[in-house]
Structure formats: C-alpha cells, structure tokens
Amino acid sequence: MKTIYLADDDEDDRMLIRDAIERVIENVEVIEVEDGEKLLTLITANSNCLDSALILMDMNMPRKNGLETLTFLKSNPKYERIPVLMMSTTSNHQMIEQAYKHGIDGYMIKPVSEDEFTSLAESIDTHFPLERPVYKRSPKPRIARGWNTARWNNDVKNLPNFWWKTVTYSKKR
Template identity: 55%
Template structure:
C-alpha cells in the first residue's frame, strides 16, 4: 500500500483560459490529496498575490501558462526567479508552444520544467500525476506505469555517498528496469570527473541526475548541485534535470534545494517497494511528460 504524504499543498494555477484552468484543476484534484488550488488569470495578478501571502507556507508550486495578457509567463518568471525571497518556489510552465527557443528561454530564466498543454482527459491525468510525483514530493497514487513505456535508452547518474544505499538502489532498479543504465558517483570531485570524462570522450551525458541531499551534510549536497550547474553553464551544455532525493521531508530542505536550482525534490519512502516504484515513476515522467529544449 503506497503511503501518502499528508502535508497540505497549495498550487497557484496561472492561465488566462477558463477552460484550461478548469481541466487542469479537475485533473489535479482527482490525483493529488490535500491540495488547494488558487486560480489566477495572468502574471501581473500572480505578482500582486505573491506580495500578500506568507511565503513560509504558500505556495508549494506555481503552474503557469507562457502566453497571457498584461504580463506573460516568461516576464513574470524572470521577476520571480530574480528575487531571492521567491526563488524557492518551483515553477512549471504549461503551454501549447513548441518553439524551442522559447522553451530554452524559459529554462534559462529558471523554470523547473516545461510541459506541453494536454489535449485529452487522459493527458490531463498524466500531467496531474507527473506534478504529484515530480514537484509535490508525493508518492505515486497508483502502481500504473503503462507497459508500453520504454526506458531502455535512459541513462541515470545517482550521486550517493552511502555504499549500502547505492547497492540497494542499483539492485532494485536494475531488477525492475533491466535495460536502464545506472552510474554512481560519491562526491563533488568524482561527479565532475565523470561529467568531464564523458564530455571529453564525446560520450552521451546522463539524461537524469538523482542527487542525495545529505552528502553527508546538506551543505555538501547543495555544493554538488551548484558545481553541476556551473559545469553545464561553463561548457554551454544543455542542462540535465537534477532531482534531489532525501529521507527528509523538512520544508527547509525542500526550499533550499529549489532555491539552489534543483528541478525536483523526492522524499524517499522507508518502504523499499514504495521507493522503487517512486523511482520508476520519476524516470517515467521526466522521460514522457516533461519537455526539455532540443539541442541545436
């Protein structure tokens, strides 16, 4: 039985289209438990509301359309991410655009993820489950990964300093996803060496990075996160999604991870089966639901 996290979450849903807001809201409320959704019609209204709320508790996530009147998603995103007191709020942009330059610009401005706006009820439910797992630190609601999902080409880098934890993760993930390629590094130096060697030898970089936050201290994990971000910026590479993983569900740990540009935060379950399925869902959604800029 999957354990559900009970902490209340608030989502700001920013979109000028009434029908789109309704469909997204209904899908999320059908998947995510104990959630409050605040509907907002444009970026200017979002900024006005943010000034009035208690940022210690509100919001947990912003879902925002790219194209809106008065102030676009890109404009409000830039303002939010340039404010140190607001950088901890994860922002997922949802839009119909397939313009690679706009998607790249949104990531450069600091969005946590870009999701193409759904066109069917099934896709809206898929979006809601992706949001639930990847950005609200909740465990999957159902053990229901479609059998057709193909993760055979996905390469994942796991940064974990505890050898026993790594062996357990490797065993369980390889058992459930036998064709996935897993690599482990143990600290900042070995991580940068691995990335440098892959780049130098023209080998594919990982498609997803899972970073343990306490390495062994939180500051160590955050330093590794910053070092990876700096590596990709310095070499002008497309950024790889980095998901921070931890046994801690403390709000300060979550906020600091997002403040330091983590794409997502995953709370490990004490139950092995739950954690295994959580990893599967996480990999599945970052592969199938979330759009990254294409290489040019």
C-alpha cells in the first residue's frame, strides 16, 4: 500500500487534498497531521515502512514549519530518500529557491479549485510513483566487462541494441 503523509495546518485543505488523492490514486493511505513536529513523530515511529511513502507538506505551519521539518528529514540518512513535495499559497521565488536548496523534490502553489486538487493528485500519481524498487549494492567490486567496458571505451558496436537505439546523437556544426 502507498502512503502519503499530508502535513498542513489548514483542516479544509487537508480534507480536499485527501479526497482528491483517494479519488485519483489507487491503493493509497493518506495520513494527516497539523504540523511538522507531528509529522516527524509519525515518521520516526513508522521508519520501517517508508519505502512506498511520499510527504506532501505545507511550507508555513505552526510549531515546526516545512523548511525546519525538511532540514531534519534530508539530514538524516534514514529519511533522506523519501520524496517531499512542498506547497504554499506564496509564489515568492526566494522562498521557493530556499526550499529547493533544503532538498524538496517538487514545489506547487496550493490548489484552490476542485480541478486544481484533482490535477495535484494526478501529478503526484504520474511524477512520483510511490512504489520504488530497492537497489542493493554489491558486497564486492566487479570487474568492468562487456557493456560497461564498451560504455567507458565509447565503443558503440559492442553495446546491446536496446542502448544505442534509444540514444539520440547530435552532429556538431
């Protein structure tokens, strides 16, 4: 099951966002909190099941705002891989830039109409798939052979068909 943590101090916004998400995205659980402090409490308590989680949070909240919460999440290796979407009523470029510097994965102006709430949910479903594969590192280094060797030597003839058919080459003029 997919989990979306929704942190927003406005109860009406949380309700509208949750309704849109549950209408658009299948097999999803939306967990709502009022501020960043409660979000961090929930996430640290549920740290074992965060592989299919996404955080959608407001920038301006009481107690612990979005940037403070984001700073904690992105500085902790346990939580740094969780996608975080920030939203706010502001379109102040300095605040948005600051949020990206803190590590958000996306920013959006808060929706105000039903169509915008639906678009928000569709965007989350399309651009942030919540079921991500888990990649494990090999315990010992491997010798580069075959595809890796060809890639590093720029030897296109030795590359598999699927690779060079998808690459677009541009000629220098």
